[in-house]
Amino acid sequence: MELRYGINPQQREATTAPVASGSRPVRVVNGSPSYINLLDALNSWQLVREASRVLGRPAAASFKHVSPAGAAVAGPVDEVTAGLYGVDRDRVGALTSAYLRARDADPKSSYGDFAAVSRPVDAELAELLSRVVCDGVIAPGFAPGTVATLSAKKRGRFLVMEADESFTPPSHEAREVYGVRLTQQRDDLPISPALLDDVVCGALTPAAAEDLLLGLAVLRYTQSNSVCYVRGGATLGIGAGQQSRVDCTRLAGAKTDTWWLRRHPAVRALAFRPGIRRQDRINWQIRFVEGDLTPDERARLSGALSVPAPDLTDEQRGEWLAELTGVAFASDGALPFRDNVDHAHRHGVTSIAEPGGSIRSTDVEDACREHGITLARTGLRLFHH
Template sequence: MNLRYGMNPHQRPATATPVDPTRRPFRLLHGDPSYINILDAAAAWQLVREAANALGRPVAASFKHVSPAGAAAAGPIDAVMARTYGLEPTTIGALTSAYVRTRDADPKSSYGDFVAVSETVDAELADLLRRVVSDGIVAPGYEPGVVSVLSAKKGGRFLVVEADPDFQPPLTETRDVYGLRLTQPRDDVPLTREMLSDPQLPASAVDDLLLGLIVVRYTQSNSVAYLRDGMTLGIGAGQQSRVDCTQLAGAKVDTWWLRRHPSIQALDVDANTKIQDHVNEQIRRTAVEGEPLDSADRTRWLRRLDQVAFVSDGALPFADNVEQAKRHGVRYIAEPGDSIRSADVLAECQRQGITLVRTGVRLFRH
């Protein structure tokens, strides 16, 4: 497959070639992809397929620059999501709910995203995608008429990719870097609920932690994820310092929760306002001290957030990650363990009333 260009427009020509010419993981239905589009489609599809199989529900992901901005399983949408995206909570379909919950986690980062969903795209989801800014989608199939609706986006430049749900990648991965060829086994260690067995974990927390493990598996390291009710609230990716990653993702959690403050929701919105402009105004208001929220209002509201799960792709090296996570309503943590200060991390979790699960599995991605 000829690509529009490589990672940057000056890197031409660029191509994508199947390792096995007799079996392709994707079929391009519309558009002219770039190198990064292919990377996003490949990682995003693997995430939603793995998560849907693990959770038994439709899953969506929103990818930007080879990391998810959000991911979620199908579930209820709250009043904020319904109002923001112009949807009826009682009639919304499962697949559309999964994407709304995905995009609402970090809608600023999801602007211009590559979408992945685990199920066949229906007309309802296509209508929503028609109204938001995104660059492409990968899915296992499309209902009749949906491809033509999506193909009209972006002046006909929207990418529509069909994944082969039965495709299994090779057992080894190879990458050429600066004259060196690196080869390793594909990271296919199973991520299951059994890894998270702890009598103190409610079933909902187990599912949140399991989704979080799958999310960080496909996120550029260092990575962490905050989750609640089957959806990410904040994802931190690619930071050299894990506590910086924890803080950045925590700031996204705060923004998500502050958008639900009654004073933010009471702001007048013109019926003709575009979805992204509405979201941007919500986010701007959450960051402004004073009207509509003063410092005391913000603090009181943020303290109400609870039952949040937190997942780290690598061992927490210091207890400061636990301290930061607790500020964002975290009650449950999953991490590999086996750092030289793992005892300190456990002690801090016990002090903060957080249930800690050690998976023994590191999930770095570079």
């Protein structure tokens, strides 16, 4: 398969070939992928396939730069998400609900994403994808007419890829870096409920267990270090690729707060002028929530609104954030210090899954007991690079 270019456009020569002759996990239906497009497609497909398998529901992911911006299984679409994307929340289909919930986790980052779904794309999802800023989609199939709908997007350059559900990957995988080939056994231990059997404190509810399992599936395909916050079958914040785990926890926690604050009545009441694009409305909502507008941003936001909006006060923020609870937190590696638990508690976390095995694991357990957080030790590290 010829690629448009490598990781960067100046890397003009880029190709891909199957490891085993005649055996490909994906095929290009429309468009011409780049190196990163293909990485996004291969990683996101594995994520949604595993999440759907372990939770028994359609799954979706919104990928950017080889990590998910959001992931979710099918479930209720709230009024905020439905309003932004112009769908009837009471009639939206399962597959579309999964993608909407995945995209709404971090809609600023999902601008120009690569979408992945675990079931064949139907007409409803194809219509939604045709009107959002998205660069491509991978799915195990496409309902009649949907490829034509998608292929018309981006002047015919929208990338449509089909995954082969029957494909079995090789037992070992390799990559070459600076003249050195690295080979390792594929990490094929399945994500399963058994990983949550070791509950060292608290009681794990079925809903929390499902959220933690989704979190573990997400982390397996997120650049490490990584953590994620999950609630109701959808990620709220993902922290990826940080050198310090607590920085991942704080970054993902800030995204979780932003997701929740976007539901605040004051944010929902922002009255945008006609003609303001969806993504601009989303970006302004996020900047309004973050509250550190520059003078230029403040002037431009004022121009985008038909009715002036007072800033959210610290008291309003605190009261609203205090209502967020029932959040699950998963970590791809052992929590090295209790500070991760202390920060997670600030963002409504009531259950945690982590491998355990840190020299300060007792401190982590003590922090969970102190905050009333259920702690499950998986014994499984899920680093991904």
